[in-house]
Amino acid sequence: MNNFKINALKLFIIILMCILNSCDTFDSHKHLIGRYYFNHTKFGKCICYKVDDNDDYVELIDGAFSLIGFDSNYIIVERNKDQFFIVPIYKEMNYSPEKGIVGPLNPKEFNEKKKMLKINADFSMNTN
Template sequence: MRNYKILLVFILILVLNGCGFNKQVEVVPNYFVIEVDSPDDLDICYKLNNEGYLGLLGGRLIGLYQKKDLLVAIKKPKFVMNDSMPEYYIIPVYKEGELDPSKGILGPLDSIELHKELQNLGTKLNQFKKFNLIQ
């Protein structure tokens, strides 16, 4: 019985250490780049008052562009053999107190679709500032 308790405590320690995040950098108010489980697994997250964070893309973030009211995120695709074709997402920046900022995200998009959607929104990618993910 004692061996089971020791094993249970050991497993609990591993789980608690593996599920947190270490790095969090604010992009715009309430939006953060957060290290999920490892330094190369980043996600864009929305801060929920004092209740934690809401992950918006599920990790694998490799690039981010910011503007006052929009973010453009670049993500490695999951379960695709060709990592050279990233997915693009257009994320509207919501004010504090919005219920679900994951609504309204456009994507995944390829680069042609991204430029068309930005044009429909009256902007271009060269009007955005590149956010440095390595800080």
């Protein structure tokens, strides 16, 4: 009977490891606004634009960023304390959503651009 328990435990561990190593186990896709999503996969984080109904996405900003905020016109991203991005939100379908992204900006440039574009967004989402 002891041998049976050991083999069952080994089988359980193998099955658990297969599940944990599958591609989508830890993937998360959070809808931000419109066609814009925050995706966090085992390959990293990114802000994406959903191109069509077949789950095809265009990566707009990827890498190590921590804070996101958005209003009805813009998404703001803090990569670190010294780099910021501004992503315009397209209301109509757009096959080149990466055009128009502003950044990287330093804090002073970011605050000036945010004021000039009348962006009402604050950093409300922590991606860590």
